[in-house]
Amino acid sequence: MKRLGLQLIAAATFSVGAELPKTVRDVHDQPHPLKADKALVLAWTSAGCPMSKLYRPRLNRLAREFAPRGVRVLLISSSSQDTLADLRALAKPLQTPIIQDVDGRLARTLKVGRTTEAILLDAQGQVKYRGAVDDQYGFRETAPGDVGAFRRQEPRRHHLREALLAVLDDKPIVVKETRPFGCALHLPEPGQPAPPAKITFHRHIEPLLQQNCQECHHRGGGGPFALETYKQTKGWAKMIGEVVAEKRMPPWNADPKVGHFRNARGLTEAEIRRITEWVKSGAPQGDPAQAPPRLSWDTGLGIGPPDKVITLPPFDVPAEGRVPYRYVPVKLNLKENQWVRAAEFVSDTPEVLHHTLAFLKQPRWRKPNPDAPWTPRFNPLSVLQGARPGERGFWIRRNQQHLRDFLVGQGGGLNGYFLSGIVGDRPMVLPEGRAKFLPFDASIIFQLHYQPNGRAARSTSRLRLWFTKERPREIIDTRAAATVVFRIPPHAKAHEVRASHRFQRDTLLLSLQPHMHYRGGTFRFVAELPDGRREPLLHVPRFDFDWQHRYELAQPRWFPAGTRLHAIGTYDNSAGNPDNPDPTQTVWFGLQSEEEMFIGFFEAIWNAPKPREK
CATH class of the missing domain: 2.60.120.230 (Jelly Rolls)
Known part of the structure; x- marks a missing residue:
């Protein structure tokens, strides 16, 4: 018998609007009845959706906590881009089974439209609650047509938990439905003829992805998933249409009426319409012969291999919680002064590393360096600007707890930095004739800020440096x-x-x-x-x-x-x-x-x- 990711053990044909199957099989081919003694939770997830990653650990804890009370939890993936191998990898640290919903049939039957949406059924199979797990993560409209993500430190309402407790205690559910966030599911109706394709992936959409998205969304890039092929992109089609229409992507926050910037990101209104029309028409592939040449991602930034690579000791990032700033000093042991013309921070876990700053530290007592350019001396009292007469003492005492941090790099960031690697930023590649000064006797102190994303990870970061051979004309x-x-x-x-x-x-x-x-x-x-x-x-x-x-x-x-x-x-x-x-x-x-x-x-x-x- 041919195994499907969602194996139906029912004689009747499973079609849109039909009853739920009696049994489904998980990604390891184990059967699971779609019923429970007291309550069944079906929670949608996806391998690549960032919000799904955040919710999987707490859904797993919820399953363990309520299992003794007759509650079962199943994680469902209806994302066509999730492979069986992807889902089996997700299942390894979890006790909660993962079901692959091939063709999205289960999602269509229950009218599920997003990852992270949870549906609670009672012992009779009646839907008692549907919506978000809680209200910690989501999206909000910040201006007409502009939508941004939010993340609270803690949930204010535990919607799914509250509904579960009400069902178990035979009490009325106060909130029966909430708005789920997460990633939109692209679920074309099976068997329906596709409309004539005026806009196709390879001819019209793939070039836009290369120009605006693949910089992060390539295999090994900083984005949570790759958008380099039609197979990778089709499952995200509805989500892509949503984020470009709401101007969440490509990310850019500057007011276009003030200033002009050479690294500006964004799509024109015509390009946004092109993408949304492609999604509405079913995200057709088109002729692969019309595809642009596939991009390759040069690890040498187009200027050859780096002259120096600094590898930091690995760090174990927890799945959840707050991680204090990590400071890592590294002695460079350079034989002579160097001029840095390009730099790139690289992490094998970019999804959990919010930023890295690099500060220079030089010996307190040293001879004047003849190559050192003029730079403004840091006045520690400058960070007290805004204090009213007589208040400086108060502000000094107030911030005394941060004194150790202020000593890093002469100001701990309040005086600037040597190099930075911040989420969404590009590597530094300076034009010919410009560089940053790196003294031979300097150490680099790295400041790393991690943001757990729901999955524990061992993170290793590197700084790659390219040097000029001669003193530059201009020093940055x-x-x-x-x-x-x-x-x-x-x-x-x-x-x-x-x-x-x-x-x-x-x-x-x-x-x-x-x-x-x-x-x-x-x-x-x-x-x-x-x-x-x-x-x-x-x-x-x-x-x-x-x-x-x-x-x-x-x-x-x-x-x-x-x-x-x-x-x-x-x-x-x-x-x-x-x-x-x-x-x-x-x-x-x-x-x-x-x-x-x-x-x-x-x-x-x-x-x-x-x-x-x-």
Whole structure:
């Protein structure tokens, strides 16, 4: 008898709208009746969906907790891109069986449209609850047409658990249905003739994926799944249409009316319509002969093998919980000064590594380095800007607990950094004639911030460096306008914080990078010239903690000495911010994501000659 991922042990034909089969088989071919003594939970999942990864551990715990009370839990995959091997790998650490719903028949029968959706049936097979497991993760509309993800520190409502307890205790269920989030399931109706294909994958959609998506969504890339082939993409078709229409993808947060950036991401309205029409027409493949050449991902960044690779010791990231910042010092033992023209942070678990910062540490007592470029000296009191007269002592005592972190790299990030690898960012590849200075006697202190995603992982990170052979014409430095002086009141909707950095030399400004945490709302950079003129440089109307971009100016901007770069941001500590861990708390500066930071990073070339006017 030919085995199907969803094996039906019923004589009747299983069709849309039919009764549920009596038995299904899991990915290891073990049968499971679709009934239980007290209650049965059918919970949808997917190998690649990020939200599914977050919920699998808690569904597994729920199954163990309620099994003694006659409750059974089955995980269901109706995603066509999930292979049997994928699902068997997912099942290894779980005690909860995983069922492969071939052709999505079970999902269509129960009208399930998303991964993470859970359906609770009582002992008689009646649906008592359907929807989200809880309210910790989801999406929200942040502006008309714009949707962003949110993640709370803890759930506020445990919808599935509350419904289960009500069924077991024979009490009324207060909330019988909630909106599930997770990834949209692409479930074409079987047997229906496909409409004429005006837009096809290979001719119209694959080029857009190559231009806008595959940078992250390739095998081994930072995205949670690959979109390099039709087979990989078809199962995600409905989700792709949704995220591009809601402008969740490609990720980009800058206001298009302020500034122009050479690394800007985004689709035109015509391209969005092309994708949504393709999805509505059933995501047809088209002629493979019309496919563009497949992209290859050069591990040498197009400039050859790296000159130095620094491999950090592996770290065990738990499946859930908060992981404190990890600091790893590495002595370089260089024989001579180096000039870094390209750098790339690589992790074998990019899905759990939110960011890596690299700071330089040099011996306290050392001879002057003749190659060292001029850089502004860090004044530790600069991070107290905004303190009122007589308050500095209070703010120093308030932040004394972070003193160890401030000593890392002369400011712990509040003074800038040497190199960064942040989620959604690209490797640093500088044009010819530009580089960053790496002293021969320096150590690098790595700061790593992990975000568990529902699956324990052993994470190994590397920094790959490419050097120039000669001193560059222009030397790039990364600095910051930052402050620790802020107190965000409970329930504040738009609490403003400001910091600035005064350019001591003529400066060529190259890029801007806001940094805040979960309560970050908006962020602006404004240049104030010595003559009083103010020039808006960047406006981020909806800051997103998950996508902390470096905005590279399309035309680097020259400013005379004495110019002030102002960073202006607002925080949303209200209950209306679903990212907010606790709107009742007063929020101060801190390193963890539930605390807050206010840093405006920027890249600059000091002592820059004024460009000739065209």
